[in-house]
Amino acid sequence: MNSIIVYGSHYGTTKRYAEELSKRTNIKVISFKKINQQINEYDNIIYLGGLYAGGVLGMSKTIKKLNNILNKKIIIVTVGLSDPMDEVNKNNIRNNIKKQVSKEIFEKAKIFHLRGGIDYSKLNFTHKTMMKLLYNAVKNLPEEKQTAEDRAMIETYNKKVNFIDFSDLDKIINEVQK
Numbered sequence: 647m648n649s650i651i652v653y654g655s656h657y658g659t660t661k662r663y664a665e666e667l668s669k670r671t672n673i674k675v676i677s678f679k680k681i682n683q684q685i686n687e688y689d690n691i692i693y694l695g696g697l698y699a700g701g702v703l704g705m706s707k708t709i710k711k712l713n714n715i716l717n718k719k720i721i722i723v724t725v726g727l728s729d730p731m732d733e734v735n736k737n738n739i740r741n742n743i744k745k746q747v748s749k750e751i752f753e754k755a756k757i758f759h760l761r762g763g764i765d766y767s768k769l770n771f772t773h774k775t776m777m778k779l780l781y782n783a784v785k786n787l788p789e790e791k792q793t794a795e796d797r798a799m800i801e802t803y804n805k806k807v808n809f810i811d812f813s814d815l816d817k818i819i820n821e822v823q824k
């Protein structure tokens with residue numbers, strides 16, 4: 647079985663997970679920006695994407711390149727700021743993924759969630775503006791109305807935080823090696 651790790655990352659946290667996964671599994675790693683029809687040569691596709699307003703960066707663009715998924719194993723890994731141990735948050739992420747891929751892919755894919763990080767000093771203008779708008783919309787919500795996503799944003803707003811934990815890759819490595 648030949649495998650490939652493809653990632654979508656703006657600021658490097660997803661890339662770091664993807665490269666570490668590659669190191670630990672000896673599977674080739676490539677950015678979604680560089681992958682083309684050659685993706686069809688692989689039996690196992692492991693896609694890691696940063697979460698941006700619920701979207702998994704580069705995922706649907708990459709998956710659309712697949713001609714036939716019949717004998718393929720597809721693993722989707724999201725990397726976000728919000729806590730994936732929070733069940734509501736996990737369900738939200740999965741419901742969002744459902745909207746970004748076909749039913750066939752959604753049912754076939756094994757889905758995992760990792761926590762990334764953020765450094766506001768590195769954000770581009772658009773992302774900074776988006777975060778400001780989102781922050782202003784949630785900062786005064788009563789606590790019981792805040793989602794895990796809201797809480798993560800309020801707690802980390804304008805800061806530099808890093809939740810990267812490579813030991814969380816173990817469950818993905820198990821799935822890859824199954």
Ligand SMILES: Cc1cc2nc3c(=O)[nH]c(=O)nc-3n(C[C@H](O)[C@H](O)[C@H](O)COP(=O)(O)O)c2cc1C
Pocket residue numbers: 654655656657658659660661696697698699700701725726727728729761762763764769772773774776777795
């Ligand atoms: C504009 C913007 C939108 C984001 N939206 C989400 C989100 O919907 N859910 C989430 O958990 N994290 C969200 N994040 C946080 C990123 O997913 C997190 O910083 C991740 O580690 C980024 O991956 P990257 O460094 O590989 O680009 C957002 C960050 C930015 C800047």
